[in-house]
Amino acid sequence: MAKRLELLVHRDGAAVHLACPAVGRFTCSFDKGRVLTPGTVVGVLETLGQATELVVPAAVTGRVANARPELVHAPVGFKTVLYELTALGDVEAGADDATATASNSALAVRAPYSGRIWLRPSPDAAPFVQPGDELTAGTTLALIEVMKTFTHLHYEAKDGLPPAGRLARVLVTDGAEIADDDALFELATGS
Amino acid sequence: MFQRLLIANRGEVAVRIARACRALGVSPLGVVSEADRDASWVDVMDEVTVLGPAAASASYLDPAKLVQAALQMRASAVHPGWGFLAENPRFATLCRQHGVRFIGPSAAVMRRMALKSPAKQAMAAAGLDVVPGSDGPLPDVEAALAVARDAGYPVLLKADSGGGGRGMRLAANDAELRTGYAAARAEALAAFGRDAVYLERYLAAGRHVEVQLLCDSYGNGVHLYDRECSIQRKHQKLIEESPSPALTDDARHELGLRSVRAALEVGYENAGTIEFLRAASGEMYFMEMNTRLQVEHPVSECVTGLDIAARQIEIAAGRPLGLVQDDVRLSGAAIECRINAEDPSDDFRPTPGTLERFELATDVGPGTVRVDTHLRAGDRVSPHYDSLLAKVIAHAPTREQAIATLVAALEKSDVRGVETTIPLHLAVLASEAFQSGEYDTSTIPGWS
Numbered sequence: 200m201a202k203r204l205e206l207l208v209h210r211d212g213a214a215v216h217l218a219c220p221a222v223g224r225f226t227c228s229f230d231k232g233r234v235l236t237p238g239t240v241v242g243v244l245e246t247l248g249q250a251t252e253l254v255v256p257a258a259v260t261g262r263v264a265n266a267r268p269e270l271v272h273a274p275v276g277f278k279t280v281l282y283e284l285t286a287l288g289d290v291e292a293g294a295d296d297a298t299a300t301a302s303n304s305a306l307a308v309r310a311p312y313s314g315r316i317w318l319r320p321s322p323d324a325a326p327f328v329q330p331g332d333e334l335t336a337g338t339t340l341a342l343i344e345v346m347k348t349f350t351h352l353h354y355e356a357k358d359g360l361p362p363a364g365r366l367a368r369v370l371v372t373d374g375a376e377i378a379d380d381d382a383l384f385e386l387a388t389g390s
Numbered sequence: 391m392f393q394r395l396l397i398a399n400r401g402e403v404a405v406r407i408a409r410a411c412r413a414l415g416v417s418p419l420g421v422v423s424e425a426d427r428d429a430s431w432v433d434v435m436d437e438v439t440v441l442g443p444a445a446a447s448a449s450y451l452d453p454a455k456l457v458q459a460a461l462q463m464r465a466s467a468v469h470p471g472w473g474f475l476a477e478n479p480r481f482a483t484l485c486r487q488h489g490v491r492f493i494g495p496s497a498a499v500m501r502r503m504a505l506k507s508p509a510k511q512a513m514a515a516a517g518l519d520v521v522p523g524s525d526g527p528l529p530d531v532e533a534a535l536a537v538a539r540d541a542g543y544p545v546l547l548k549a550d551s552g553g554g555g556r557g558m559r560l561a562a563n564d565a566e567l568r569t570g571y572a573a574a575r576a577e578a579l580a581a582f583g584r585d586a587v588y589l590e591r592y593l594a595a596g597r598h599v600e601v602q603l604l605c606d607s608y609g610n611g612v613h614l615y616d617r618e619c620s621i622q623r624k625h626q627k628l629i630e631e632s633p634s635p636a637l638t639d640d641a642r643h644e645l646g647l648r649s650v651r652a653a654l655e656v657g658y659e660n661a662g663t664i665e666f667l668r669a670a671s672g673e674m675y676f677m678e679m680n681t682r683l684q685v686e687h688p689v690s691e692c693v694t695g696l697d698i699a700a701r702q703i704e705i706a707a708g709r710p711l712g713l714v715q716d717d718v719r720l721s722g723a724a725i726e727c728r729i730n731a732e733d734p735s736d737d738f739r740p741t742p743g744t745l746e747r748f749e750l751a752t753d754v755g756p757g758t759v760r761v762d763t764h765l766r767a768g769d770r771v772s773p774h775y776d777s778l779l780a781k782v783i784a785h786a787p788t789r790e791q792a793i794a795t796l797v798a799a800l801e802k803s804d805v806r807g808v809e810t811t812i813p814l815h816l817a818v819l820a821s822e823a824f825q826s827g828e829y830d831t832s833t834i835p836g837w838s
Contacts, residue, residue: 222441222455224462246458247488274462276440277424277449313742314773315445321580346731346740346777376444376774 202249205256206241207278215261215284219253221246224272225281233263235284242270242281253281261286306360307370307382311352314345316383318373326373328366328384335363340384343377352383360386391707392416392467392491396460397435398481399471400426400450402778403683405764407469408434410699419463421456423449425774431764437463444774450474453481460490467491467706469699473776476682477504493706495659495681502656503679506550507588510676513664516655517648518676521667523590526550531571534589538567541591547571549578550586557581560592593675595830597668598622599634600680601649602690604661604701606711611654613646614690614698615720617663620831621818623738628811628834629818630686631725632693635789635827636668645674647715653679661687661702670830685728685781688762692724692785722757723789725796727819730777733809734837742773746807750780754802757786757795771808779810789827793819 206217217235219225223246235241239255261284275281310316318326318341327339334340338354356362367387371377394417397404408418420435425444432438439459441449449455451474460468468485470476470493479497486492494500503509507526514520522541527550528534538545538561547570549557557578559570571587579585598619605611618634619627633642649664663684665677687698696718705711729750732738748767752759763780765771771779782803784795797819800812814837821836823829 222439222458222462247454247461247484274439276459277442278440312773345742345773346775348740348777350739374445 201243202251203240203254204244204251206253206281208256208259209278209280210286213286214264215259215286216280217241217255217259217282217284218278218280219244219275220277221251222276223251223274225253225275225279226271226273228270228281229263231263231265234260234287235263235282236260244275245272259284305367305382305388306364306386308340308352308354308360308384308386309358310343310377310379310381310383312343312345313379314343314377316352316371316373316375316377317342317344317349318369318371326369328369330366330368332366333363334366334384334386391709392465392703394419394436394463394465395467395469395493395703396421396456396463396465396490397471398450398456398460398468399474399476400775401431402762402764402780403471403473403685405431405434406762407471407699410697410703413697413700414703416703419460419465421450421459423774425772429764429772430766430769439463444772446474446775453478453484456481457484457488457490460485461488465490467493467703469493469703470682472682472685477680479504491706493660493702495662496657499657499659500681503681504551506548506678507586509678512656513652513676513679516652518652518664519673521590521593521675521677524588527586527588528571531568534567534571535564537589538564541589544592544594545589546592547574547587547589549574549582549584550588551578551582551584557587593667593669595670595832597634597636597830598627598665598677599636599645599668599674600663600665600684601646602661602663602684602687602698603650603653603658604696604698604705604711604713605650605653605658606705607659607708608710609654610711610713611650611658612711612713612715612718613650614694614696614718615646616642617686617689619686620829621824621834622831623834627686627728629725629727629815629824630689631723631789631792632689633720633723642720650715652676660705661698685778686726688760688781688783689724689726692760692783693720693722694718695721722785722787723792724783724785725789725792726781726783727796727800727815728778728811729780729782729805729815730811731771731779731808732777732811734811734814736809738811739809740773740777741809742771743808744768744770745779745805747804748779748807749804750782751799751802754795754798756791757784759784759795759799779805779808790825793825 209216223244227242265283364386368385411418420438475481479500482492482497547559559574561567575585602614621629786792817836823835
């Protein structure tokens with residue numbers, strides 16, 4: 200059975216773009232007007248002789264809006280748009296919920312600068328902190344990678360954070376890109 | 391000659407190789423991660439494929455994506471640049487399997503030079519001196535103790551697959567070696583997935599001197615003299631120069647010829663560099679061979695007038711070198727400063743951000759100034775990749791004039807928006823130790 204990969208989804212108002220998740224040659228496209236639903240195989244991507252079926256991810260239902268392009272063994276790259284859809288039904292909810300966001304009122308440790316965050320000291324190790332842990336000044340929370348340099352992120356009682364607190368939620372995934380001032384760790388309130 | 395060449399890299403080196411392509415009438419094709427897709431340097435490429443997300447492991451370090459990009463852009467050759475996959479024999483093999491020429495030596499030579507002890511053995515057999523120590527990885531701690539007593543303390547334990555200082559332990563006596571042996575193995579295993587370690591006598595106050603080589607596929611080779619790279623911080627080179635002030639002309643010629651012979655002896659092809667450790671006593675010991683273009687290659691280009699990157703492409707295309715050693719003349723002195731987005735006054739903290747101004751002066755004398763960069767004012771310096779912003783290289787008839795030219799260029803330069811290593815370079819260039827040429831890898835002269 201061929202390997203399967205989900206298409207990448209990019210929403211622009213009512214329009215939904217389905218983009219290629221990898222580099223290769225893409226073949227087979229559906230005509231304008233065809234309705235795509237989650238799990239529909241919309242074509243095959245060939246990379247170094249290996250075929251991968253590209254499928255519509257969950258929570259995407261729409262009608263193909265672009266004219267059928269000439270896509271037979273067409274060279275495509277990461278995020279090359281393969282289909283433009285007009286959304287049908289409920290496409291807004293749930294799809295992008297992988298990353299949680301802190302509620303407005305919550306106290307959160309924020310990113311001191313942009314980079315990549317690592318929640319464990321090494322891939323097989325336990326996370327630095329887990330929900331329920333007590334955080335005090337100096338507690339190591341994560342590693343932040345910037346320009347191949349790794350710096351420890353410590354808990355500090357500043358920017359409105361208390362001297363100590365309990366970790367309620369980790370708001371980022373291991374290895375995620377973070378931007379300056381992104382909320383990273385949410386503290387439990389009223390503790 | 392190739393018509394279309396894929397540059398499997400980003401930033402400064404990608405721009406440098408594109409320039410070599412243009413000089414040869416070859417069309418340069420680029421690859422980018424999503425983080426780089428709108429970068430200004432991408433404009434030098436004729437076509438570009440987006441490989442994947444910002445993380446290098448999903449873009450610039452993914453051999454299958456790069457080879458597929460080469461195939462679908464109809465590239466007949468791949469230049470790996472430096473870093474990323476430049477010294478990865480698996481990548482070289484994958485290119486060959488798909489009919490794409492990898493610009494570099496054979497995968498077999500790369501594999502041998504990538505591991506420290508096989509490289510050391512091969513080069514010892516080819517006539518270079520190696521630091522006294524173990525013949526390959528140590529079987530156990532008793533063997534380590536025996537070798538250490540033979541080579542003489544202090545000794546340095548090193549990871550066989552190592553790099554970047556990890557898996558290294560210094561030991562001054564038997565007791566330290568016993569504890570260091572276990573620690574070095576654990577660290578090597580964690581860092582490289584192999585716990586093989588070997589041992590060498592530790593040489594204090596050494597200098598890092600390397601020889602640039604060009605070898606074609608017909609058994610011809612020349613050296614482009616030496617480079618001195620002893621101004622380092624945490625094994626990262628900061629300033630390089632050619633020729634090395636540590637060598638006499640006779641020693642320079644002799645070292646160059648020995649290096650060419652050794653490289654040809656191991657079947658080396660394309661551009662490569664042999665790195666030596668010069669002991670305080672003057673002996674030159676083989677350290678490692680870099681099977682790729684190096685960041686500091688411009689200083690050698692300045693003093694010899696040869697275009698190393700273009701020569702790499704010509705060699706890979708099967709052209710004979712067309713040079714004998716007497717054709718390679720050493721002219722004057724060249725010094726390079728690596729301008730990094732790091733704050734030297736704050737423990738070299740990385741400083742990604744937006745370049746509000748980026749003016750690196752070239753209109754100064756008495757020598758000439760070359761600037762290699764991929765950036766311009768207004769560009770964002772990405773936090774995802776390394777911190778090199780530019781290399782400023784001065785070339786002049788004498789070393790003193792090269793220093794004066796470089797100081798003038800850096801003082802006149804105006805970079806704003808991100809902190810850079812320019813203040814560090816000015817301090818080093820002004821120091822007595824650097825000006826006298828009497829420095830080694832143990833300290834950064836003029837900077838404490």
